[in-house]
Amino acid sequence: MKTITIPIIPTNQTFAKVHGPHELHLEAICVFAAIGFFLDGDTYWKDQVVLRPASKHTLDTEGKLLRSEPYFKWHHSPKTMSFDTALEGYMSLFEQIIADQTEGKQIILPLSGGLDSRTQAVALQGRKDCVFAYSYAFENGYAETKIARQVAKICGFEFRDYVVPKGYLWSVIDDLSKINGCYSDFTSPRQMAVVNSLKDKGDVFSLGHWGDVLFDSMGLPKLSKSEQVDVLMGKLLKRGGLELAQTLWELWGLQGHFTDYFRSRITDLLSNIDIEDTNAKLRAFKSMYWAPRWTSVNLAVFEANKAISLPYYDNRMCEFICALPEKYLKGRKLQIAYIKRKAPELAKITWQDQRPFHLYNYHLNRLPYNLPYRALNKIRRTIKMSVGVPYIQRNWELQFLGKPNQAHLLNRMESPRFYDLVPKAIVRQYTHKFYNENALQYAHSINMLLVLSQFYKNQVHGEAY
Template sequence: RFKEKNEEARVHFIPYLKEGVFVTLCAPVVIKLKGARCYLKGNVFLENEFLSTERLAELISSLICKEEQEKETRDFLEKLNGVFALVAETKDIIFCVVDKTRSTPLFYVKTKNSFIVSDSAYYLKDKINPHLNEENAAEFMVAGYVTGNETLFDDIKQVRNAEFLIYQKNDGLLKSCCYFKFLHGNYYELPENALLEILDRTLVNAFSRLVKSTSQQGKTLVVPLSGGLDSRIIVAMLKRLGANDVICVSYGRKGCRESEISKNVAEALEYEWIFVESTAKKWRENYNSKEADLFRIWAANLTSLPHMQDFPTVKELKLQGKIPENSVFVPGHTGYGTYIPDSASFDLEAYLEASLKKHYNLWPYGQEPEKVFKQRVSKLISGLEIKDNETFANALEYFDSNERQAKFILNSVRVYEFFGYEWRIPLCDSELIEFFLRVPIEYRINCNLYKKYARNCLFSGELEMLQKIDCTTDFLNLKALKKRSIYEKVLHYRTFAHSYYDQKVNNPVWGRYFENPLISRLLIKVSRYDNENIDDYPLLKSILEYRNEEKYPLTVNGMSSLEYLSGIKGETYASRSKKVIKPAGSPVKRPL
C-alpha cells in the first residue's frame, strides 16, 4: 500500500505474492513526477509508437492536472493501443483507467470518507468486511463472472473495460466516464477483396507491434497452439514477420487430435513444439495443491471464474525449465464472429432468451433466477435498439465484448502472470477491434471474413501448407451446416468426431473432481449433488435444487463456480505478510 498525505484516499497494488517457487506477480512501474505519482501495469502504443512508462505518465499527468480535462482525456485514451491498467494520483484527485478489453483489472471502494483503489479485490474485502451479494453470486454461478461494475460483494466495484474514474479528494465526488464503446457502425462500403486487404494491413500492424515489444527486445514468444484457427493465425503471422524465437505448446490426453494437429502446424513452420501430457491424476494433484488455492484467489478476484485450464501446463513448463524466464505467452483470444440464433422475431425478449442461452449456461435454473438474469442483461444494454437481425447481432456482440470477453475469456492470462511470465493478446489489438466494428454484418456471420482471410490470403504462398493440415475450426467450407449436402455433412461430422470425444467423453480435466472421472460422471447423472455451504443463500440453493430435480448433466466450469463460491467467505488477503491465508474458524471448502 502506498500512503499519501490524505490518509483516506489510498492507492494499493500488490507488490508481489510469493509462495515457494510457484508464484511471482508483476509489480507496477511507479513513476514520480512533479505534483503526481503514477502506477502502471502493461504496455502501451500511441499512433503505432511504443510509449515508455515515463512518457505515458507525463502525458496522463498533464491531462488530469487540468481544470476541464474530461473530453481531452477521453480523446487521448481512445487513441491508446495496448494492454494496461493505470492509476495516477495528485494532491487533488485519483485517476484510474483500464484498457479497452479490461485485460488487467482494477477494483475500488468508495465510502463516505474514503476511496481505495487496488488490483486486489481481496485486499478491499479485508478493509471493509462487506456482505456477499446473492444476486451477483447467482450470476457468477451460472455465467462464470459478475457483470457491469459489480463484484461478488456489496460496495466493492470494478473498473469496466474502456472506463476511467476521477475521484475528487476535496469533496469526495467520484465520476465515471467511458472512452470507447463496442458498437458497430460507420460500415465500410467496399467489396470483399478490399476488406481483405484492409484486414491484412491491420493484422500486419498488430503483429508488428507485438514483435517490436517482445522478439526485438530479446524475448521468446510462447504460443499455446491448439488445433483451431486463432492460434494458427498467430503462428502464421509470426512466421510471416520473421519471428524465430517461437515455441509452440500443446497439452491434453496423449494422442488427442488437438495435439496431433498442433504438432503438424509447428513442424510445418519449423517452430519448436512442446507437448505436456494431461491425465486425470495430474489434474487432481494440481487442482488440490496449495499453489492452486493461491492461484484461484489471485485469478478470480471476486469477479471472474479462475481459468484453470492452462495451470498444470504452465506450472510444468516453469518447474522443468522448458521455456526461458523471459518468455511471453501469446494466446489466441479473439471475438470477431456474429451469432444470430434462429428466431421468429428480433425484439428484446428474443434477445434476452438468446443471451441467457449463450452466456448463462453453467447451471440450469428455474423461473426466479431467469427473471433476475434477464433484468441484469436488460440493464447492461439499456439504450440499444433491437429491431432487426443487424441490431440484434450488434447487441449480442456488445454484451459479449463488455462482459464475457472482458471478464471471462481474457481473465485466462492471469495464469501466465501467476508464474512470472508476460503475455500479449494481438488478436484483441485496438486497431483490429476498430476494423471489425466497421465490417458489415454479412461478413461477420460465422466469422466469414476472418475465415476467408485465413484460407485465401494468409495461408497462401509459403504458408499454403497450413490449408492442408486439419483444423478444429471449419474454415474451408463456409456454408452453414444445415445448408450443406449430405456428403459435406458426413465429412464435417467425421472431422469433428475426435474432437467431441476428446472434449466431452474422455477429457482428463474431470480429474479435478473425480478419481475415476468417467464412472463418477455417469453415476452423478442419476444422483443428487449437494453443497452445504450455500444453504444460507436461497437463490443459489434453488439453482442447485433445480439441477437435482431435473438431473441435468454437470459441467466442469459449473462445478468450479460453485466450489469457488462455497469457500469464498473465508479467504483473506493479508496485506502485511503479502500472503493469502485462511483465518481460524473460516468455512472450509467441501471436497467435491
Template structure:
C-alpha cells in the same frame, strides 16, 4: 503478491498503505498515466503524490483493476480479494451473482462483492480526501461500416499484419499455440515477418477434451520447421480450480487448465503473445447460439431469457439453490441485469458479438493471462490493436453470422496452410474416461471438505448437500458434472464472504 494501495483520510491527513505507484501490464509506446486516450497495450497503473491518486487502465479494461470506495477511504488492486479486510463479513452483489451462476462471467463492472467494482474501460480514476471521481467514455460500439465482404476480409488481413509489426519481439520468446485460429494467425504472421518463436508450446486440457488442440498445433509447428512441446494439464481438475478461482479474483469459472502452461511460460519466457479477443471479435465461439437467438432490440427480455437458459449451467443451477439463494440469485434478477447490459450493445454492427467481447472476453477469458499470468512479462495482444478492433467491430453482421470470417482471412493470407484443419472440428470424448474423471473430482471435493474445510459441509446454503442430492434421478451424471465447478466456487465464495481464507 499483487500491488495494492489503501488511502484513508484522517484528521492528520491521508494515511497511505501499500504501493504508492504501480504500473502493471505493458503499455505500448506511451505513458499509461498521461492525459488523453490510452496508448496501445493492456495495462493498469496508478500513482499517489501525497495529495491526489491517479489511476488509469487500457482502452478495453482488459487488464484487471478493482477499486473499493468507502467513506473517507479508497483501496485499489488488480486483485479484488486484496480489497477485502481480514475477518470482514462481506456483502455480496446478488444481482451480479444471479447472472454469474448461470452464464459463468460477470457483466460490466460487476464483481461478486457489493463494495468492489472493476474499473471501467479507458477510465481515469482520481481520489482526494473529498472522495473519488471516475471518468470513462461510453463503450465504443460502432455501427456497420459500408464494406464489401472482400474489403472486410482484406482490411482484417492488413490491419492484423500492422498490429503484429507494432509488436515484433525484441528478444527470443516462446509462443503458446493451440489448434484454433487465433494463435495460428499470430504464429503465421510472426513467421511471415521473420520473427519465429524458439519454441511453440501447447497444453492438454481436462476431459472431455479430445486432445486435438495439441495435435493440430504440433502439426502446424512441424510444417513451419519449429520445435513444439505439449504440456500435461494439472493432475487434478479440482485442485487446479481450487487454486485458480481465488487467484482470478473469483471472476470466472475458467482458466484452471492453463496453470501448467502459464507456469512453464513464467519460467522460460519474458515475452508472450496471446490471442485474447480474436474469437469474440472475428469468429465467435458462440456463433451457433447467436444464429439461433438473433438480437432483437424490441424483445431483449426474450433474448436474455434464452441466453440464460443456454448458459454454462442453464436450468441445472436450480439444484444448488436453497430458499435464501433462490430469492437472492433468482432468474428474475439475472434477467433484469442481463437486459440492461444487452441494451448497451443495440447500436453495434454485431450486437451479440459486442456483448460477448465486452463481457465474456474482458471479464472472464482475459483473467487467465492477466490474473494467473506473470505480471512482469511483456504480453502482446495483437487482436486488441486499436485500429484492428475498430475495423472488426464495424464489420457488418451479415459477414460474421456464417462463422467463416476468420477462416477466409487465414486462407487468403496464408493459402499454403489452408488444408490444415482446426481442433474445434474434432468431437469431444465421452465414456468411461470422463466418468472416472468426474468421479475423481467429486471424491477430491468431499475429501478436501472432510480434512480441510468442515465448514463447507455445515455451510449456510448447504451447497455440498445439494450437489450430492443432484446426483439422483435421470440425467444425474451430466447434471453433477456441470454443477461441480460452480459448487466449488460457491463454497469458496461463502468462506470469503464470511472472512475466512480458502
C-alpha cells in the same frame, strides 16, 4: 486523486471502492452461480466494483470511485467496401498489432486446433527463431496437439506438447484461488496444468483470445429487444446454473425471483448499446461484459508467469470491427481468407471444429460426406470405453470424477465455515446429484460451489491460501 484508463477490452480486472455497506452482494453472487462470471462492475461486495471498460475513471486517494467517463462506445458503422478491401485491412492491421506487441521479444505461442492461434502463426511465420509454440490435450481426450504440431512444423517453430493430467487441480487450487481471486471456476483455466513448464521458454505470451467472437457472426435475423434478451439468456446460463441460482436466491431470502432479476439486468445492459443490427449488438454486449469478466479473468494465469499480449484485444482491432460489413464476418470469412492467402499449407491442416475437414473443404462437414469419420470416431470411442478408458471432453471430468478426486472435492467444500453461506444439506444435495444422478447436468453447479467455498473461507474468514 488519480485517473485510470481502462482499455476497450481489458486484460484484467481493476477494482475500486464505492459507497455502500461492506457486505456480500448476494444478488450478484446468484448471477455468478448461474453464468460463471459477474456482470458489469459487480463483485462479491456491495462496496466494491470493477471499473468499466473503455472508460476513464477518477479515484480519490483512498481508492474510492468518484466519476467515470467513456471514451469509446461500441457501434456499427459499416463502410462500403469490397471483401478484398476488408481482407487487406484486416491483414495489415493484424500483422501490425502483433509486430507492435512482440517486437524484439521471444514469443510463447499457444496453438490449438482452431483458427485464432493459426492466424497468429501466419503472422509470426517469418520470425520462426523467435517463437516457442506449444499445445495441450486432455488425458484420454481428442489429440488436439496433433493439429498444433502440424502447424508448428510448417512454420518452423520449436514445439512441445503437453497432457492435462487427472487430478492436477488439487495441488494448484490454492495458487489459482489467489490468481483469479475466485472470479472464475477452477477447471476452465486448464492452462494452470502446464504454465509452470513454460517459465524459461520466452518473454511474452501471444494469445488469440476473442478472435472467434469479433470475426464471426451469430447469423441471426433482426430480432426485437425482448428476443435479443432471450438469446443472451440462453447463451449465458450454464447447464444447471439457473437451478443453482434459484436455490441460492431462495436460501438467502432475496426479494422476488432470480429469473426476473437476471432478465432485468440483461435488458438494462443491452439497452445501453446503441446499435440497430442484432448481430453487431450482441457482439458488442459480449465484448463489453463477457470478455472482461469471463475471458480476461484467467489471463492472470498466464500473466502470473510472463507478460501477455492479445492482438484481438487491441483497441485498434475493436475499432476496426465496428466499420466492417456484417456479411464479411459471418462464418469466419476474413480469418479463413487470410490463412489461405498467406499460408495455404496451413489452410490444408484439419480445422478442429470441422474435423476431419480443413479450410478448403470444411463446407463438406455434413451428411453424407462426414458420415465415415463420424462412424469411425464412434467405433474408436466405443472400443476405448469397453476396456474402461473414458473419452474426456471436459476438464472437470479429469478433476472431479473418480474416488481420489471426489475425496479432494468434498474435503474442500465440506467446511463448517462455508456452511455459514451455503448449508451442509445444500452442498450434500448437489454433490449427490453430481456423483449419483447426472454429472453433466450438475458439473457447473459443483464448479461454482467449489469456488464459493474457496472464496468464503479465504476472503471472508481470512484463512491462508
